[in-house]
Amino acid sequence: MKKLLTILLLAFAGAAHAQGVMQFETDNHDFGNVPEGTMATYEFKFKNTGNQPVVIANVQASCGCTTPDWTKTPVLPGKSGIIKAMYSSAGRPGVFNKTVTVTSNATDASKVLSIKGTVLTKDQIKPTLTPAQLAASPHMVLDKTSYDFGKMEAGQQPIARFTVKNTGKTPLVLGALTAGCYCVGYKTPPTAIAPGQSQMIELLYSQRQLGQVSDAVTIASNDVSGDAKIILKANIVRDLIGNSMVKESGTAVPFK
Structure with missing residues (x-):
């Protein structure tokens, strides 16, 4: 025991x-x-x-x-x-x-x-780099600097597509997006872009303010020459179906 x-x-x-x-x-x-x-x-x-x-x-x-x-x-x-x-x-x-x-x-x-x-x-960084380091740094080039969604309904989240190319000599790393409206984000986080390569980035737009809007967006990166600036535009309506009709002499007529 x-x-x-x-x-x-x-x-x-x-x-x-x-x-x-x-x-x-x-x-x-x-x-x-x-x-x-x-x-x-x-x-x-x-x-x-x-x-x-x-x-x-x-x-x-x-x-x-x-x-x-x-x-x-x-x-x-x-x-x-x-x-x-x-x-x-x-x-x-x-x-x-x-x-x-x-x-x-x-x-x-x-x-x-x-x-x-x-x-x-x-x-602050740029003056500390040697000419060789500057020459070897990544460089971001966008295929366009603005995107117009046209007419869209409030509450929708359309996607703006941009192509980013790295024309530098080291990998390009994209960082955070900043916009005054706090209404823009990556659909999928981007990956590092090798020298000479391109990547499509997709931006989700969730602006809810009605009327004609224009939002400036900054794409941060490790490109020492500066961040990329793009403009997103839209005509935002409360209801696309309701706004597709106009009144003429008291009769609803399809809007063209």
């Missing part, structure tokens, strides 16, 4: 110590100087040095300017995973210091990782 009790106690003790352990290579990263308009991205790598799978329940950033991503599948003992932190520098010049909090079933149930750096405007 005493021997059985000892075995049970050892089994319970072993179960109590059966847990995953997230061992990070580092828990902080300094980007240094970051060109404004780019997405500063860093992957925090960890290894599960415990004896049970690690499952990450959530990763929460300290602000909306930082987007986290992480390994969604269980990380088995001896295997590795990542926590990715992406900081959007568009419109945010100056020093930044942000955190992401990792919640998991590991021994350290709540782990805080930090990123920091200094966002420099293109006017």
